[in-house]
Each structure stands twice: as structure tokens, then as C-alpha cells.
Amino acid sequence: MGQTVLATIDLTKKYKEQTALEHVNLVVEKGDIYGFIGQNGAGKSTLLRIVTAMARPTSGSVRLFGESSEAGLIEARKRVGAIIESPALYPDMTARDNLEVHRLLRGIPGKACISKALALVGLQDTGKKKAKNFSLGMKQRLGLAIALLGDPELLILDEPTNGLDPGGIVELRELVKELNRELELTILISSHILSELHQMATKYGIIHEGRLLEQMTHEQLNEKCKQHLRIRVDDPSKAATVLEMELGTQDYEVLQDGTIKLYSLYHDVRRVSMALTSSGLVIEYFAPDGDDLESYFTKRVGGGFHD
Numbered sequence: 001m002g003q004t005v006l007a008t009i010d011l012t013k014k015y016k017e018q019t020a021l022e023h024v025n026l027v028v029e030k031g032d033i034y035g036f037i038g039q040n041g042a043g044k045s046t047l048l049r050i051v052t053a054m055a056r057p058t059s060g061s062v063r064l065f066g067e068s069s070e071a072g073l074i075e076a077r078k079r080v081g082a083i084i085e086s087p088a089l090y091p092d093m094t095a096r097d098n099l100e101v102h103r104l105l106r107g108i109p110g111k112a113c114i115s116k117a118l119a120l121v122g123l124q125d126t127g128k129k130k131a132k133n134f135s136l137g138m139k140q141r142l143g144l145a146i147a148l149l150g151d152p153e154l155l156i157l158d159e160p161t162n163g164l165d166p167g168g169i170v171e172l173r174e175l176v177k178e179l180n181r182e183l184e185l186t187i188l189i190s191s192h193i194l195s196e197l198h199q200m201a202t203k204y205g206i207i208h209e210g211r212l213l214e215q216m217t218h219e220q221l222n223e224k225c226k227q228h229l230r231i232r233v234d235d236p237s238k239a240a241t242v243l244e245m246e247l248g249t250q251d252y253e254v255l256q257d258g259t260i261k262l263y264s265l266y267h268d269v270r271r272v273s274m275a276l277t278s279s280g281l282v283i284e285y286f287a288p289d290g291d292d293l294e295s296y297f298t299k300r301v302g303g304g305f306h307d
């Protein structure tokens, strides 16, 4: 386990009629690009707003950089940069002047951080151009520059690709990966589109109706979404021998309950079933399995709360 940057402990938020978060235990570790995925209204913004002190929990707590007391959290939040909702931009000002205002508001000493932040997001050459004349992608990058001003160690981005065109989405994704790599920034990024997060996230949390259904690594998600033939026979170890000796594959695994997941020969269903039956095995179950990302997500949230 890496070093925990952010943990929520049984975090619960209730509005009058509505429970927005219910006992959420989310863990973000140093160096993660944590993809926080959930449909609209699932509770993503509510959690991010509580972490950044824009809202208070009904019960439960937040631990940030090891701090969970009121005073400790005030200090810890200085190490966090965030864009939640639209970034506060001054439309009639240049990128540099926008950053200068935010620098003064936040009491960050020295102007050097401004050039640095502009260079990080690729806005160093926008000169006299006013923010109101920026493309949406540029505005988003200016928002990022503002969030990066205080050299944060954790960056929180709430649905940053909303409204961006495909080119803007690619740009943002590359930027997020670069910030993570070059500055060793830990990044918590929310979205309602799993495939959008998939090309950058190292870890995922799926939230649905205020409950965190699942947390997993990128590798675990890929494993779940890998296409395979799911096979159950009366004698799994004999079947394994058939796969290896007759079909020449070792690309399979035998689960604890004896189910075989065969990752190769996915399109050669007939050959596999013939080899098994002609060896005298009784096939109890035999079907292709594995989802693409969006159908995995839909299935997971459609099925409600299982764990």
C-alpha cells in the first residue's frame, strides 16, 4: 500500500429528503490518478465539496495528508488544488492577470509561480488575449493553472471534460497524465463516462446513489473487462490438460469454484467445445463473457448495491 493522501471514513451527507452520500470509505494514495465515476446525481460533487470544505458532512470524516482534526484539515487543505464547478475566471483579463488576481487572493508570495503555472498548462504564449476569447479547452487549462498556483500535492478536478470537444478532452487527458508524471501530483478526477477516465486513471471508485460500490486498480478493471470463454465442466483439471495438450494454450485460469476463464480462442468456440467433449468431459456451462468498459459500468450500477 502506498501512502494515503485522502481517506473518507463513513462519510455521509444528507439533505432534507435526499441522502447524497452514505458511509463512503474512499482511499486515494500518493501518485494515484483516481477516477471517481458515477452517473449524474450519484454523489461525486458532494464528496469533492466536502473534501474541499465547500460543504460539511452529516456524519463521518475526512482524513487528508493524515490530518482529520478541524485545525489539521485547514493546514492540509493548503496542499490541495481544486476545480469544482466552473473555475472563477475574470473574462476581461489576460491569462497572466487572472493568475495574478488569484495569487494575491490566496496570499502566495512571488510572481514566479505565475509563469510556471502558465507553462505547465501550455498557456505561456497567449499574450494580450482576454480570457473571454479563449476556447473552452483554454479556459479549462487556465482553471487548472489557477488550481496549480500554490504547488498542490493533490489536485481535485470535478467533471473537467464536461462541455469539451474531443480534441479538448484529449488535451486535458494528456495534461493530467503529464502533471501526474512530472510533478508527482496525486489527482482525483470525477466523470460520468468510464471510457474517458480509462485512458488516464490508475485506480477507480464507482459511486452509485451515494454508495461507493467498488474501488479497484486499472489492472483489476482491465481484468474484469477482458473477453474470455467461461467454462464449467465436471473435471476442471482434466479440462486444463485438454486446453494445454490439445489446444496448445496456457492463457486460462481456473477459479476457486472450478470455473475456467479461457482468454484465448475466444472466437474459436466450436473447436474448444469439441476438444472438451471428445475428451469425455461433461460441459455444464460454456459462454463468452467480459464487458467493454461502458457496459461493465452500466451493469455494475444497474445492478445496484451488491457488496
Ligand SMILES: Nc1ncnc2c1ncn2[C@@H]1O[C@H](COP(=O)(O)OP(=O)(O)OP(=O)(O)O)[C@@H](O)[C@H]1O
Pocket (backbone or CB within 6 Å): 015, 016, 018, 019, 020, 038, 039, 040, 041, 042, 043, 044, 045, 046, 047, 159, 192
Ligand atoms: N444543496 C443541495 N440540496 C439538496 N440536494 C442536493 C444538494 N446538492 C446535491 N444534492 C443532491 O444530492 C445528490 C448527489 O448530488 P451530486 O451533485 O453530488 O451528484 P454528482 O454525482 O456530482 O452529479 P452531477 O454530475 O450531476 O453533479 C443528488 O440527488 C442531488 O440532487
